Amino acid sequence: SAVISQKPSRDICQRGTSLTIQCQVDSQVTMMFWYRQQPGQSLTLIATANQGSEATYESGFVIDKFPISRPNLTFSTLTVSNMSPEDSSIYLCSVTGTGVYEQYFGPGTRLTVT
């Protein structure tokens, strides 16, 4: 199984600022995803991070708010821009490989916006 690390593990940010979250995997993976888990809620897919090209966003999420980079097969970043208290959530990256049919989740980044 893949070992995934995320930085930071948690942060408290002020309204209107931006935070970039990093996701690092210990092996090359085909697919990387970013999910959001709002307090007490389930997980919602934000976007698929595509290596070398623009991310694919789900309905309700836009690039201006959640820009994503994936420069190689082991690393991705998610930026939460112009934050508001409604962005307070846990942000998780997940990874899988072609034909693997297992999805592994990182430890998450707990974001609080004040």
Added chain:
Amino acid sequence: ELKVEQNPLFLSMQEGKNYTIYCNYSTTSDRLYWYRQDPGKSLESLFVLLSNGAVKQEGRLMASLDTKARLSTLHITAAVHDLSATYFCAVENSGGSNYKLTFGKGTLLTVNP
């Protein structure tokens, strides 16, 4: 749009009892995942069910998948306190191998002594 419904959302059990969590989904999919989440932690993969009739067991947990009924169950046998956690089912969106998951709302399981 794929919708995933779990029930119950809250489950309080006594140790030693059996119970089942249900996961229904709205559109065709051949892959279903069960995860466990402890408070303040990330998701731990429990089972991946890849085909109709698939059954997997690990310890006191057994998961099954009926793709025709669009139903998966997670059965808990002789519950123990260590099983207390939130359990999520997630269904892979159909339409190619895109691996995108739609999650149920989760079942908060509390096992009481």
